[in-house]
Amino acid sequence: MGTDHQLTAEQLQSYERDGFLLLPDYFTAQQMQALETVAHDDHALSAGARDHRDQEGRVSRLALHYELPDSAYGAYARCQAVVEPIEQLLQSEVYHYHHKMMMKEPLVGGAWEWHQDFGYWYSGFLFPDMGSCMIAVDRAHKKNGCLQVLAGSHRMGRLTHGTVGDQTGIDPDRVAVVEDQFERVYCEMTPGTVLFFHSNLLHRSDANLSPDPRWALICCYTTIDNTPFNEGAIGDFTKFDRWDADRVDQAVGEHGKRLASEAGA
Numbered sequence: 294m295g296t297d298h299q300l301t302a303e304q305l306q307s308y309e310r311d312g313f314l315l316l317p318d319y320f321t322a323q324q325m326q327a328l329e330t331v332a333h334d335d336h337a338l339s340a341g342a343r344d345h346r347d348q349e350g351r352v353s354r355l356a357l358h359y360e361l362p363d364s365a366y367g368a369y370a371r372c373q374a375v376v377e378p379i380e381q382l383l384q385s386e387v388y389h390y391h392h393k394m395m396m397k398e399p400l401v402g403g404a405w406e407w408h409q410d411f412g413y414w415y416s417g418f419l420f421p422d423m424g425s426c427m428i429a430v431d432r433a434h435k436k437n438g439c440l441q442v443l444a445g446s447h448r449m450g451r452l453t454h455g456t457v458g459d460q461t462g463i464d465p466d467r468v469a470v471v472e473d474q475f476e477r478v479y480c481e482m483t484p485g486t487v488l489f490f491h492s493n494l495l496h497r498s499d500a501n502l503s504p505d506p507r508w509a510l511i512c513c514y515t516t517i518d519n520t521p522f523n524e525g526a527i528g529d530f531t532k533f534d535r536w537d538a539d540r541v542d543q544a545v546g547e548h549g550k551r552l553a554s555e556a557g558a
């Protein structure tokens with residue numbers, strides 16, 4: 294991660310066309326190793342995770358936070374290298390909406406059905422002026438259920454969503470038509486690779502039937518003019534401090550030390 298987080302004109306054009314931007318090795322493998330160690334040692338994180346079943350009944354787990362604590366995960370959600378590009382892509386200052394650790398465990402991690410994030414978020418927000426940054430903590434590949442996206446599908450606008458398994462998903466009949474219209478991209482990611490994506494981009498992922506875990510941190514934002522219009526969305530829609538790389542690394546280190554001292558207590 295450098296200190297200049299400005300996206301180039303080409304990257305902005307590619308996001309506008311495709312609805313996503315995949316930036317390999319954005320964070321270092323060392324930074325991801327530190328984040329992964331904290332996350333795997335963090336019993337509160339796994340205890341607070343919720344299970345979501347796919348159509349086959351396989352479970353995907355996610356630990357979601359609306360607030361921005363001094364945790365290792367909160368540090369990445371505040372990170373300049375994440376927030377500044379999101380602001381460029383959304384052409385506005387943003388508020389943090391939530392961040393979540395997606396835990397797709399080896400051999401059992403469930404699939405995510407085709408959906409748009411704004412299909413979930415629509416109940417609380419008027420505009421799809423929202424976006425996410427997925428940070429690969431583990432290597433994500435086809436066999437452990439990397440994210441799949443339909444390039445350009447964000448341009449359809451929001452589609453109707455219903456219940457699919459325990460999840461909110463797009464009607465399979467419509468998906469069958471839509472899948473033929475757009476290129477499907479498997480977002481294989483080394484640890485530290487990031488994916489910025491639009492809230493109307495169709496995405497899914499397969500179950501993880503491999504021996505490799507696939508954990509990823511997803512940080513989600515809304516423009517400051519697009520706060521919830523009703524009680525449908527929880528969150529702290531206020532200005533927040535953005536941290537540079539040193540501050541993020543420090544927060545991850547401190548989180549690790551807190552966990553070690555709790556374990557030793």
Ligand SMILES: O=C(O)CCC(=O)C(=O)O
Nearest residue numbers: 395405410440497498511
């Ligand atoms: O982690 C995944 O595979 C899917 C994540 C996802 O679809 C989401 O957070 O909206």
